[in-house]
Amino acid sequence: MQVINKLNNNFAICIDGEGKELIAVGKGIGFPKTPYEVEDLNLITRTFYDIDPKYIELFKDIPEKVVHFTAKLVEIAKNELGYEMNPNLVVTMSDHIHFSIQRAQKNIDVQMPLIYEVEQTFPAEARIGKYAVKQIERRFNVWLDPNEASGIAMNFVNARYDTRLKTDVADQLKKQYQEILEDTISIVEDEIGIVIDRDSFNFARYSSHLMYLLDRIAGNKMLYSDNGIMYQSMKEEFPGIAACVELLERYFKRKCGIILSKEEKLYLILHINRICTREGL
Known part of the structure; x- marks a missing residue:
């Protein structure tokens, strides 16, 4: 097995004996200068095949x-x-x-x-x-x-x-979902002043959250809780992101006829903050 790129000291991108790319996990496998051959395969504790390239960098951040x-x-x-x-x-x-x-x-x-x-x-x-x-x-x-x-x-x-069992409901929602996804991500980009890579994990994470949000809107099951104090605290800590979320709320009111709860806005602040953090802002 050849190590071709280090993710961190214990995670690396490798090529196996059949020429297939994989993520290998093992103590210290990312430490030597790459590329190099792993002589003792007992050092490898886990392998992951067929990982989408946009997710690979995430291995650097997860313990x-x-x-x-x-x-x-x-x-x-x-x-x-x-x-x-x-x-x-x-x-x-x-x-x-x-x-x-x-x-x-x-x-x-x-x-x-x-x-x-x-x-x-x-x-x-x-x-x-x-x-x-x-x-x-x-x-x-x-x-x-x-x-x-x-x-x-x-x-x-x-x-x-995501494999073979897409439902009819998901197909029906797809057109509206893609439109709202692009509209809302454009609002984030314009307000925060960043360009989000559509092939990045940040974008995939936001996309998943938006799908859950649309499901809750469709089912009239908006998230509510007693997190008002936490929401106010996050608004004060991240005023720019909070202003962006207010614009998103206006968009959803115009597009879907709903007003986002404080809980939903808190979750959006958390997700957009993670995007900004990953983009180095």
Whole structure:
């Protein structure tokens, strides 16, 4: 196996004996000067194939412990759920779990869809989500809202739909979704003064959040909670981003006839701030 590019000291882009590209995980494999041959394959603890290039850089930011935990969780889910999953799931789920842990450590309470609602439609995925929450709490010494299980469950649902099982509903929403996605991302770019790479993970993350938001709008299930104080605090800490979110709210009022709740605006501030952070602002 040849290491061709370092992601960090323990993650690297490699080429296997059949010429296929993969992400390899192993202690110190990214430390030597690249390219080089890995002589002892026992150093490699995990490999990930068919990862979309736009997600690869994310491995630099996610702790190795979280990636290993997520990989094991996905293996369990594959056995339990019995369907094919998008190979990018390990990366996107790792990012989701890492973000959940960070929010818990900073006492940021972002209300998720109620797990019992997800259970009505996706009981098997919800069961895995609840199991995951308990394991995250135990492994990472944090407390998570039980409804965090719904976000994990929906990651599995979306990974399934991203392969061969796109639903008619998703096809019907696609045209409107793409239009709103481009409109809103253009508002962010104009207001913040950045250009967001449409092939980047930042864009993919925002796209996923927007799809969830449109689903909640369509189902009249806007997120509400007692996070008014947190929202006000975030507005004061990030006034430029908060002003951008106010423009997005006007857009949604004009386009969809709805007013975003403070909870939804708080979530948008968090996501747009992550975009700005990744863009170096």
